[in-house]
Amino acid sequence: MNSTSAASPPLFGRLVRALLLLGIWGGLALGLVLLWFAWDLPRPEQVLAATRRPSVMLEARDGRLLAASGDLYGEAARLAELPAFVPAALMAVEDRRFRSHAGLDPVGLARAAVANLRAGRVVQGGSTLTQQLAKNLFLTPERSLRRKVQEAMLALWLERRFTKDQLLEIYLNRVYLGSGAYGVDAAARLYFGVSARRVTLWQAAILAGLPKAPSRLNPRNNPDAAIRRGAEVLAAMREENLITVRQETLEAERMVLPLRPSGDAGWFSDWVQADLAEDYPGAGDLVLRTTLDLRLQAVVERRLETLLDGAGRAAGVGQGAVVVLDARDGAVRAMAGGRSYRGSPFNRATAARRQPGSAFKPFVWLAAMERGLGPENSVSDAPLSLGGWSPGNGSWRSRGMITLKDALAHSVNTAAVRLLLQGGGAREVAAVARRLGVAGRLPEHPSLALGTAEVTLLDLTAAYAAFANGGFRVTPYGVQRAEAAERLLAVPRTAPQPALRPALAAAMRRMLGAVVREGTGRAAALPGRAVAGKTGTTQDFRDAWFVGIAGSRMGPLVIGVWLGNDDGSPMNEVSGGSLPARLFHDVLQETPP
Incomplete structure (x- = not known):
């Protein structure tokens, strides 16, 4: 017995030493493992220093968000400034135990594991809001053990560094919510047109549902999915007794996302942003208030699509373009560069150069009138031949x-050629057209009288503005105000310039009115509205144009229409006085007088 007692202390001592060594080496190994996980961690002190691409926000004329590029951030919102249901909705659907855990939630992980096992797939995540914040601020989306451990380490640091309210505030201001929007304020403005401080309960529910899959669930990409997800958030809030059953039902019924007022204003957005680097060098984030009228833009897109899908399809018309601008100063109110921006972002309103046909004739008439002729003077419409070339009628x-x-009302070709000669020839007519803003190749040949130049729809439409505004040349523009870092920037813009005498502008407007009342443009007439304009049709019906002038509640408008095919193939006898004039009429009909 004595020998057994004597042997016990050495055995116990060896066990204690072994445990101590195991603890030391285990701790050292754990430290090395943690060091391996942490060696490339970003510095968490930089949590508030955002690194992102400069953003460009385009606002429509009324201030509604039109488009955004770069990383879009709204105003920084303090938690106390937001409706209480905004953070409540987020916690209800993303992290119900946020207020009680220390950054990691074993209970939430266990609950998610059980739910996923029962479903046989991943239906719940166990990450806390703090972990999500750590991932979004510091880490990549990579799915690996290393990234998850780093996420947990950063989450613990964040919980020690910030209060719960501060963490919520950082999250709400930084979380990605789809379509380039970071933070609830940017997303609220993008999707609902309001500040995050003014969102309703159902809007807050939709926003709170986006972190799960922002690209797939956001209202712009998938409105139906956004609404379904919003309903799930409302149900989660009701389960947490944050709202009543009645509130859930009422808010779910109100959850109707309005159709985007403009689906394809991408052509306008591209045009506006084409020269940003030159116009605003080094400005950083930009907020540009544009001239675009969203209601009118929607009318233009809808009417063009309807015509191309109906009468246009039957007549072999593959494409079209429409420009609406304010005749007073050249502000572009609407622009459609084709059938569908998603199908083809090529802008047929600004980049395509086509022959305008008889839509060019007003410049011929103007050149002749500047030489002393008037609307009631006479010109021969008899056949003529010039060097073997004989224009037909x-x-x-x-x-x-x-x-x-x-002669202008009925677009008589032989009269047009004679007037070109009386107005000083092709070179003088080309100079008149350029003076009003028509750029491009203007051949110095008598055929210029019949529109053998190559012009863009935007240039031609802008040139007609001088007939409506008393004789001033306008330069089309799309930005009316620019702001960076809460300071206004100078907007490059060319002021209207005198280009012809007011009396001549009035005379041209009266003659263009006769085109619509009694000539080739009668399909553009609208009872009760003073309409003036000119048709244009090229050889073999390859291009058909109508450029018209009319008054409206927003001022005198010039509306230019082009129809044709990208490959230049002929249409089925589509003239400027048919479908283009009808499209002008349809657009003007939805524009308040």
Whole structure:
């Protein structure tokens, strides 16, 4: 017995020493493992220092968000400034135990594991809001053990460094919520057109549902999925007794996302942003208030699509473009550069150069009138031949001598060529067109009278503005105010310039009115509205144009329409006085007088 007692102390001592060594080496190994996980961790002290691409926010004329590029941030919102249901909705659906855990939630992890096992797939995540914040601020989306351990370490640091309210505030201001929007204020403005401080309960529910899959669930990409997810958030809030059953039902019924007022204003957005680097060098984040009228833009897109899908399809019309601008100063109110921006972002309103046909004739008439002729002076419509070239008059039957007004109203080609010669020839007519803003190749040949130049729809439409505004040349523009870092920037813009005498502008407007009342543009007429304009049709019906002028509640407008095919193939007898004039009429009909 004595020998057994004597042996016990050495055995116990060896066990204690072994345990101590194991603890030391285990601790050392754990430290090395943690060091391995932590060696490339970012410095968490930089949590509030955002590194992102400069953003450009385009606002429509009324201040609603039109488009955004870069990383879009709204105003920094203090937690106390937000409706209480904004953070409540987020915690209800993302982290119900946020107020009680220390950054990691074993209970939440266990609950998510059980739910996932029962479903046979991943239906719940166990990450806390703090872990999500750590991942979003510091880490990549990589799915690995290393990244998850680093996420946990950073979450613990964040919980020690900040209060719960501060963490919520940082999260709400930094979380990515789809379509380039970071933070609830940017997302609220993007999706609902309001500040995060003014969102309703159902809007807050939709926003709170986005962190799960912001690209897939956001209202712009998938409105139906956004609403379904918002309903799930409302249900989670009701389960947490944050709202009543009645509130859940009422808010779910109110959860209707309005259609985006403009689906394809991408052409306008691209045009506006084409020269940003030159116009605003080194400005950083930009907020640009544009001239675009969202209601009118929606009308233009809808009417163009309806025509192309209906009568246009039957007539072999593959594409079209429409520009609406304010005749007073050239502000572009609407722009459609084709059938669908998503299908083809090529802008047929600004980049495509096509022959305008008889839509070019007003410049011929103007050149002749600047040489002393007037609307009631006469010109011969008889056949003529110039160096072997003989312009035709189509179905027009010669009357001998007709007034300039009638010759323009009925678009008589032989009269146009004679007026070009009386106005100083092709070179003088080209100079008149350039003076009003028409750029491009203007051939110095008598055929210029029939529109053999190559122009863009935007240039041609802007040139007609001088007939409506008393004789001033306007330069089309799309930005009316620019702001960076809460300071206003100078907006490069060319002021309207005198280009012709007011009396000549008025005379041209009266003759263009006759085109619509009694000539080739009668399909553009709208009862009760003073409308003026000119049709244009090129050889073999490859291009059809109508450029018209009319008054409206927003000021005198010039509306330019082009229809045709990208490959230049002929349409089925589509003239400027048919479908283009009808499209002008349809757009103007939805524009308040």
